Amino acid sequence: MVSPGVHQFTKEAIRHLADAHNAIIEACVFQTHWSNVCCRDEPGRTTKLLPKFVGPYPVTGVVDGKSVYKLGLPTELTKQGIYNNFHASLLRPHYPNDDDMFPSRSMVEPYDFSEPVNVEWVVDNIIGHQWDG
Structure with a gap:
């Protein structure tokens, strides 16, 4: 019981x-x-691998009464949606490369920030993953 x-x-x-x-x-x-x-909607590059600053670009104007400068950006950057007005805290002076200390040291400009939005990839086979059950 x-x-x-x-x-x-x-x-x-x-x-x-x-x-x-x-x-x-x-x-x-x-x-x-x-x-x-x-x-995020799409995979992006890690921020630690992105350059801190790109350029140099010429200052083309100043916004009156503010610490905002207009830069002459190339068309590749404006196509990426980057506006040409920047606050002074985001800008740094340009020091040209010392060719005696660092010969042939230059960065290809402009930096490729991302793939174009309209690019699509067709995947035929996934070879980097194995299912375990």
């Missing part, structure tokens, strides 16, 4: 187990939601 307390205890244990299971699922959904909020 089983005492009535055992049945009550098992019902409580099963209920607690279901509550814990529901809490785990809820936490997983919550974390997935907030993780996806910060995701």
Whole structure:
């Protein structure tokens, strides 16, 4: 004969187990939601590999009453949606390369910030991943 307390205890244990299971699922959904909020639509380059500054570009004008300068940007950068007005805190003076210390040191300009938006790739086969079950 089983005492009535055992049945009550098992019902409580099963209920607690279901509550814990529901809490785990809820936490997983919550974390997935907030993780996806910060995701970008397309893969980008890591910021530590991007150059801090590009240029040099000539100053073509000054906005009156503000510390904003207009730069003569090449058309490749303006096609990327980069506007030509910059605050003085974002600009740095240009020091030309010392060819005696660093011969043939130059950066190809302008820097390629990203792939064009309208480029699509067709994937035939994924060879860098193996399914384990």
